[in-house]
Amino acid sequence: MVNYLVRRLFIMVPTLLAISLIVFLIIELPPGDYLESYISELQAQGETVDQKHIEFLREQYGFDKPVMTRYWEWITGMMVGDFGFSFEYRLPVSDVVGDRLLLTILVSMVTIIFTWIIAFPIGLYSATHQYSWGDYGLTFIGLLGLATPNFLLALIMLYFANVVFGTSIGGLMDPDYIDQPWSWGKVMSVLEHLWIPVVVIGTAGTAGMIRRLRANMLDELQKQYVTTARAKGLPPLRLLLKYPLRNAINFFIADIGSLLPSVISGAELVAVVLSLPTTGPVLIAALQSQDMYLAGSFLMFLASLTVVGVLISDILLAWIDPRIRLAGGAAK
Amino acid sequence: MRLVGALLIGLTVLPGYLAASSLVEVPYLSNDVQAGKLPAIADRVPAQVDVVNLKATGKVPGQYGGKLHLLMGKQKDTKMMMVYGYARLIVYNHDLDFVPDLLESFDVKEEREFTLRLRKGHKWSDGHPFTAEDFRYYWEDMANDKSVSKKGLPSALLVEGEGPTFEVLDETTVRYTWNKPNPNFVTWVARPRPLLLYRPAHYLKQFHAKYSDEAKLNAMAAKENKQNWGQLHGDRDRWYRMDNPDRPTLQPWYNSVKPPSERFVFKRNPYYHRVDKNGLQLPYVDEVIINLGATNMVPARTGSGEADLQARYLRFDHFTFLKESEARYDFSVRLWKKARGSQIALFPNLNAKEEIWRDLFRDIRFRRALSVAINRAEINQVIYYGLAKESQDTVLQKSPLYKDEYRTAWAEFDLKKANALLDEMGLTARDDDDIRLLPNGQPIVITVETAGESTEQTDVLELVRDGWRAVGIKLLSKPSQREVFRQRIYSGDTIMSVWSGVSNGIPTALMSPDEFTPSSKLQFQWPRWGHHVQSSGKYGEVPQLEAARHLIELNKAWDAETDRAAKARIWHRILKLHADNVFVIGLVNEAMQPIVISNELRNIPAEGVYNWHPGAYFGIYRPATFWFAGKGEKKQ
Numbered sequence: 032m033v034n035y036l037v038r039r040l041f042i043m044v045p046t047l048l049a050i051s052l053i054v055f056l057i058i059e060l061p062p063g064d065y066l067e068s069y070i071s072e073l074q075a076q077g078e079t080v081d082q083k084h085i086e087f088l089r090e091q092y093g094f095d096k097p098v099m100t101r102y103w104e105w106i107t108g109m110m111v112g113d114f115g116f117s118f119e120y121r122l123p124v125s126d127v128v129g130d131r132l133l134l135t136i137l138v139s140m141v142t143i144i145f146t147w148i149i150a151f152p153i154g155l156y157s158a159t160h161q162y163s164w165g166d167y168g169l170t171f172i173g174l175l176g177l178a179t180p181n182f183l184l185a186l187i188m189l190y191f192a193n194v195v196f197g198t199s200i201g202g203l204m205d206p207d208y209i210d211q212p213w214s215w216g217k218v219m220s221v222l223e224h225l226w227i228p229v230v231v232i233g234t235a236g237t238a239g240m241i242r243r244l245r246a247n248m249l250d251e252l253q254k255q256y257v258t259t260a261r262a263k264g265l266p267p268l269r270l271l272l273k274y275p276l277r278n279a280i281n282f283f284i285a286d287i288g289s290l291l292p293s294v295i296s297g298a299e300l301v302a303v304v305l306s307l308p309t310t311g312p313v314l315i316a317a318l319q320s321q322d323m324y325l326a327g328s329f330l331m332f333l334a335s336l337t338v339v340g341v342l343i344s345d346i347l348l349a350w351i352d353p354r355i356r357l358a359g360g361a362a363k
Numbered sequence: 364m365r366l367v368g369a370l371l372i373g374l375t376v377l378p379g380y381l382a383a384s385s386l387v388e389v390p391y392l393s394n395d396v397q398a399g400k401l402p403a404i405a406d407r408v409p410a411q412v413d414v415v416n417l418k419a420t421g422k423v424p425g426q427y428g429g430k431l432h433l434l435m436g437k438q439k440d441t442k443m444m445m446v447y448g449y450a451r452l453i454v455y456n457h458d459l460d461f462v463p464d465l466l467e468s469f470d471v472k473e474e475r476e477f478t479l480r481l482r483k484g485h486k487w488s489d490g491h492p493f494t495a496e497d498f499r500y501y502w503e504d505m506a507n508d509k510s511v512s513k514k515g516l517p518s519a520l521l522v523e524g525e526g527p528t529f530e531v532l533d534e535t536t537v538r539y540t541w542n543k544p545n546p547n548f549v550t551w552v553a554r555p556r557p558l559l560l561y562r563p564a565h566y567l568k569q570f571h572a573k574y575s576d577e578a579k580l581n582a583m584a585a586k587e588n589k590q591n592w593g594q595l596h597g598d599r600d601r602w603y604r605m606d607n608p609d610r611p612t613l614q615p616w617y618n619s620v621k622p623p624s625e626r627f628v629f630k631r632n633p634y635y636h637r638v639d640k641n642g643l644q645l646p647y648v649d650e651v652i653i654n655l656g657a658t659n660m661v662p663a664r665t666g667s668g669e670a671d672l673q674a675r676y677l678r679f680d681h682f683t684f685l686k687e688s689e690a691r692y693d694f695s696v697r698l699w700k701k702a703r704g705s706q707i708a709l710f711p712n713l714n715a716k717e718e719i720w721r722d723l724f725r726d727i728r729f730r731r732a733l734s735v736a737i738n739r740a741e742i743n744q745v746i747y748y749g750l751a752k753e754s755q756d757t758v759l760q761k762s763p764l765y766k767d768e769y770r771t772a773w774a775e776f777d778l779k780k781a782n783a784l785l786d787e788m789g790l791t792a793r794d795d796d797d798i799r800l801l802p803n804g805q806p807i808v809i810t811v812e813t814a815g816e817s818t819e820q821t822d823v824l825e826l827v828r829d830g831w832r833a834v835g836i837k838l839l840s841k842p843s844q845r846e847v848f849r850q851r852i853y854s855g856d857t858i859m860s861v862w863s864g865v866s867n868g869i870p871t872a873l874m875s876p877d878e879f880t881p882s883s884k885l886q887f888q889w890p891r892w893g894h895h896v897q898s899s900g901k902y903g904e905v906p907q908l909e910a911a912r913h914l915i916e917l918n919k920a921w922d923a924e925t926d927r928a929a930k931a932r933i934w935h936r937i938l939k940l941h942a943d944n945v946f947v948i949g950l951v952n953e954a955m956q957p958i959v960i961s962n963e964l965r966n967i968p969a970e971g972v973y974n975w976h977p978g979a980y981f982g983i984y985r986p987a988t989f990w991f992a993g994k995g996e997k998k999q
Contacts, residue, residue: 063846071814071845074885077703077866077975078556082884082897083514090513091594116588120438120623121598123588130623193667200664202625206432206654209626306656308625316437321846 032349039345043338050334051109051327055102058323064094065118065321092118105324109331115324119317124328128310134203135309137221139293142229146236153237154244155271158252173241176234185231185304198223201306209308228305232298243282251275277351284347291340292333385642386412389427391649392633402490404644407634410484411467415637415645417988420457422966424639425990430650431964432671436658438622441606443675444629444651446555448614449982450636452479453553459871459977461549465493465613465636467535474544474925479560481535486634487611491565495531500564502529504571510593511571519551519558524899546922546930547875555979559602563611570596605629615646615987627653637987647990668692671961672989674699674973674980678819679747682957693962698750698955702974704878705756705864705949706747707823709733709811710887713911713946714904716855719801724858725908730945732784734773736830741776742823743951755942756864756949761972763871764934772942774949781834790835799835808837812857815842820861823950853890860887864949867976872931874977876921879941880914881906888946910944963993 066089073080089095093104105115114124153173157166192198199205204220211217251257252275260270299311306312310329317326349355386404388396395401417424435443454464463469465485470478485493505511506520516526527539539548539560551558568574572592580592589595601607605614606622613636616629629651637645656664661676666688677685685696711724711733723729739753752760757769790799790807798806809831813820821840828838840861843851851857865878877883884894884903892911894903906912914937921933941947956973966988972978 061844061846062850063844067846067849070885071849079554080883080885081518083518087512087514091590113588121601121604122623127623189663199669200667201656201660202654206626206652206669209654210620210624303657304660306660312657 036346039342043342046338047331047335048106051106051331052102054327054330054334055105055323058318058321058327059098061321063321065092065323066094068320069118092116105327109328114328114332117317117322117325119320119322119325124325127313127325128329128332131308131310131313134307135311138203138225138228138232138307138309139298141225142232142236142298143290145229145233146240149233150237150240150244154241155248155276157241157245158248159271161249170241170245173238175238177238179234181231181235181298181301182304184234185227185301188227188231189305192227196223198227203228203307203309228298228301228307231301231305240283244279247279247282248275251278281348281352284351285344287344287347288337288341291343292336386638386644387427387642389631389633389644389649391427391631395633401633407486407490408484408638408644409482409486409636411482412638413482413636414640415988417639417966421968422988424641424643425647425965425988425992427643427647427649427990429648429963429991429993430652431648431986431989431991432669433651433653434661434664434670434673434676435653435655436661436676438606438655439604440655440675441618441622441627441653442556442604443980444616444618444627444653445603445605445614446979447981447986448616449555449979449985450614450987451553451557452560453549455553455977455983457983459869461553461873469549471549474546474548475542476538476540477545477548478532478536478538481537482636483535485613485636487563487565487613488617488632488634489563489566489611490634491563491611493561493613494534495537496534497561497564498529498537499531500567501560501562504564504573505562505596508573510591511596513593517558519547544923544925546873546925550874553977555976555982556603562600562602566609566611567596567600570599616651625655627655629653635987639988646987648986651986665959666692668694670694670959671964672967672981672986673959674956677957677959679955679957680819682955685957685959694959695962697958697960697969697971699958699971699973700759700761700953701956702759702761702868702972702978703863703866703952703954704758704868705754705947705952706751706954707820707861707950708756708864709827709948709950710852710860710862711946711948712852712855712858712860712887713889713908714853714855714891715858717858719803719805720858721855723801723807726788727910727944728784728788730948731773732781732788732834733831733836734945734948735775735777735784736781736834736836737827737948737950738776738830739774739950742826745826746819746822747951747954750955751951752953754949754952755945756947756952757868757938757942758870759868759953762869764931764938766935766938769938769942773945776830778830778833785834785836793835796837797835798837806837807835808839809859810839810841810857811859811861812841812843812848812851813861814845814848816845824861827950849885852887853884853894855891862887864947864952867974868952869972869974869977870934872927872934875918876934876937877918879937880918881911882915882918910940911946914940961991963991965990965992 066085070080070085093101108115117124117127120127153169157169160166189200193200203224204217208217208220257270257275260274299315302309302311303315314326314329317329386408388404392401396403401407451464452466453461453469456462467480467482469480481493481495487493506516520526522541522543522545525542527541527545530538532538552560570580570592572580577592580595584590584592584595587595587598589598599607599610601610602612605612605618608618608621611617612632615632615635617632618627619630620627631646631649635645639645654669658676661673662681662684664670665673665677666685668688668691682696682698689696711730713721713724715721715724743749743751743753753774754770755772755774758764785799790801792800794800794806798808800806811824813824821842824838824840831838848860852860867874867878870876881889881892881896883897884890886893889906889911891903892906895905896915906915917933917937917940921930924930924933958973960967967984971984973980977983
């Protein structure tokens with residue numbers, strides 16, 4: 032096990048290096064740079080563009096250096112926790128992202144818990160009552176959630192929340208509470224706004240989870256050990272939770288790998304539509320304006336989380352399910 | 364006459380004295396005053412109190428209080444407070460004449476020598492005196508310090524590469540003198556993004572190596588990811604974004620929130636230099652609150668009553684939606700006019716790479732034929748509900764330089780004339796699709812590139828296509844990315860592009876005509892010629908068209924001329940030449956900009972011009988004089 036861990040950790044280094052190179056090159060790939068989009072913005076407004084100022088910025092931001100030099104500076108900076116500088120915000124990247132992390136994690140966690148609370152009972156029910164009206168009905172609703180585009184659902188819910196409940200449009204709290212210390216009113220305001228993104232982002236995930244849980248459970252329920260346990264008189268619920276569910280849950284642990292990054296990135300598109308103060312809109316805006324260090328560091332961060340997440344889920348799988356072998360050699 | 368006009372109309376200051384006793388303390392600040400944290404109002408305003416003449420602009424004196432909510436998109440939109448605030452040394456009044464604002468007065472001699480006199484007792488928003496030292500600091504320790512301004516003086520301070528001499532005459536008087544006339548100096552000072560000649564020296568000195576320990580500053584800079592103290596200094600200054608809460612300002616409101624944030628609160632500047640006739644210090648409104656969010660949600664949020672004054676990120680096609688919400692949330696939607704020379708204009712690239720296209724576009728008959736083959740009335744009706752005005756890319760009716768002939772030159776829809784012009788050029792051969800052929804046998808298919816951001820442009824192009832098709836010219840539109848867009852035009856790969864016309868459609872004779880003459884790399888009809896002039900012959904190409912060269916000469920003549928009437932004459936020659944040559948094919952102008960205004964907000968005109976320069980959007984209407992008739996609190 033220790034051997035395995037060390038090897039996995041060791042492999043992570045070249046993986047991340049390769050990712051960083053690809054991320055950087057892809058961001059570099061489109062013609063132009065941040066200053067080009069900055070000029071267009073000025074021009075669209077009718078502002079005069081002082082070429083001297085642009086040259087000054089070009090030098091200050093290091094655009095005059097060759098690509099590889101910039102890559103090297105960025106990657107070595109990251110090693111010591113310096114993620115570079117955001118041109119758009121004119122702040123260090125860590126300041127820009129750090130501020131939004133807390134709310135992003137909040138939204139994502141609540142969404143994940145919401146998904147689990149809905150998906151688990153429904154998945155179990157559907158599997159145990161296969162082809163019943165309940166199964167069809169719940170599956171139908173789940174698939175409806177999966178099929179409806181998230182952003183559309185978000186817009187519709189925004190509209191109704193505003194017209195019916197008078198909730199302010201977008202954001203995670205009433206504008207008056209932004210930057211205020213936490214208070215009861217602020218918590219209530221957050222709760223009032225939180226349910227929309229949670230339901231919107233949750234619906235899609237719920238349907239997927241229901242289907243997979245149902246399928247895995249159906250596989251397990253057919254197996255002989257279930258019949259044996261039932262014949263021995265184990266109470267149905269206890270049987271269900273103790274044996275087939277544990278076996279059916281592997282996919283769920285494997286999901287942790289992708290769960291970690293999604294907690295941080297927080298469903299970008301929906302966040303843009305709902306103008307949530309999460310990290311998603313920042314990433315998209317950074318990519319659009321070619322604010323490259325912000326975008327690059329962010330993507331690197333997500334990539335690292337994915338790599339770590341996959342590692343954690345692999346370890347957890349091996350630990351929870353003894354049937355899984357660490358390497359081919361052990362089977363001999 | 365001009366002087367009388369300037370005094371009567373426009374937000375002009377009558378040099379009236381107001382007894383200190385008649386000043387009314389601001390309730391918002393009274394706690395601080397009582398606690399001794401802030402001096403009383405009489406000690407905050409300049410010694411000789413200037414009374415704003417509200418009546419002259421049809422405004423009424425108001426009351427203190429209220430919070431003005433604005434919606435913005437990005438973090439850097441805090442700069443709009445610098446624009447809306449519009450406290451400048453010299454400003455435009457409603458008639459677009461220059462009047463002193465922060466300055467008490469100014470003198471211009473031969474457009475070479477500019478003497479600026481400050482108000483005695485004028486203070487920064489932190490209470491420190493605003494004096495000639497602040498000008499000296501900018502000039503000596505910033506503009507001429509290589510560590511702060513690597514590239515030297517800003518272009519606006521240079522006349523043919525030469526800077527001015529700067530003198531401090533006394534504590535409140537400074538003078539800039541050039542060897543040659545610098546006619547754009549005052550314009551630069553009054554711009555929405557001005558040439559800022561002064562800085563809060565008392566605040567910035569702590570970040571300047573001349574006044575503080577360089578090693579310590581560099582260590583501080585390194586800690587914040589900056590290369591040297593020069594960058595640190597620039598970061599703390601950031602006067603345009605106004606996002607450093609510690610940096611004092613002279614604007615009516617100062618920022619109180621440290622970025623990054625989703626919400627910025629701008630509080631009233633307790634030392635703002637103006638009062639009304641009842642002794643109330645401006646601004647009337649206590650706080651301006653900026654809520655950020657996705658720009659495409661701004662119309663929806665405005666429609667749900669989240670803004671008291673909103674125009675940014677609202678487009679004409681949002682008008683009906685906003686109008687519908689008027690009744691629910693106590694606001695009104697007004698339509699102001701935009702002041703671009705043309706809302707949408709086509710730019711034949713006279714620097715196109717392929718010779719055949721270049722020669723075609725340089726033929727005046729071809730440009731004219733393209734222009735008269737466009738049905739502008741139809742575009743106006745279909746896209747702008749007939750509210751805009753069919754026009755070439757030229758000055759608007761509001762400008763004193765306007766003449767009907769500039770607007771209508773080659774702008775009438777006349778297929779016969781277009782066909783005649785094209786036939787005269789010898790482009791008579793046609794292919795099976797009835798498209799005219801070039802001399803080399805290639806059909807005339809013009810690909811118009813767009814920046815790919817607005818459906819308005821592509822909709823308009825659809826209508827242009829019909830007219831051109833009727834005279835045997837095919838139009839294709841091609842969206843591109845904005846970064847590539849400009850580069851392709853400059854390199855000549857793009858033969859025609861679509862963008863908006865001149866940004867200042869309401870110039871006076873005293874504003875530079877350079878938008879109508881080759882002067883910048885960013886002019887899409889002649890990028891290389893413009894670059895040539897801009898870089899004093901270093902880059903680009905020598906203009907090869909007689910008319911373009913003539914325009915450049917006229918621009919130079921305007922620069923050298925100091926008499927207003929003579930300047931106006933030169934302007935007219937430029938406009939005539941520009942209109943006659945159809946260098947840019949303008950379509951419609953005076954398009955509408957919806958403005959949402961809370962029904963409680965006073966002193967904001969129902970009809971106005973929404974423009975960057977001159978105008979500073981709301982700035983020219985002086986938001987410091989806006990006030991809330993109710994309490995100005997959102998009823999949510």
